[in-house]
Amino acid sequence: QKEVEQNSGPLSVPEGAIASLNCTYSDRVSQSFFWYRQYSGKSPELIMSIYSNGDKEDGRFTAQLNKASQYVSLLIRDSQPSDSATYLCAVKPSGGGADGLTFGKGTHLIIQP
């Protein structure tokens, strides 16, 4: 069974610091990786996608992918109270017509003012 693992938290980070969120996945042939942010009572919002090993930066967000270690991470620089949310890691399998994402349970992030 394909699995995506995240530490559920809560992860508490002071305002202005770097928040680091981690995710591991079991399906070695996975090729597409996504980070979603979900506020309480709302639906997931896509914030980052990454497909190749290395770093991808978008504003205050940096996604990091290491396929050899089956590890994906999300860094949030200059954390703001509005970043407090649950962050979901999602993985898409490779090929075979499969397109459904497998999600982790999410990490609850709290930014302390």
Next chain:
Amino acid sequence: DTGVSQDPRHKITKRGQNVTFRCDPISEHNRLYWYRQTLGQGPEFLTYFQNEAQLEKSRLLSDRFSAERPKGSFSTLEIQRTEQGDSAMYLCASSLDGTGQFFGPGTRLTVL
């Protein structure tokens, strides 16, 4: 540019009744997905369509569940003979050719 819309936003039903949800994807998106999310869990994939063809179904999609996308635009998800375990948020997402999936606001189902 409007996002994904879902209707209704909330549905309360009695056990044994049938319910139907509707999803309207982002207009240029050809792929449409259904997920289910319960409290404290990430979304669980149910099924997806490319245009009008249903290409993938999860083991979670029991025979009480059926989904359609008759003209490759909006989609419906029907649950027959609802059970209390069906209570969840039902999320619809769409994408263009399998790139990032964008979610609608969801339909919260409560089965009494």
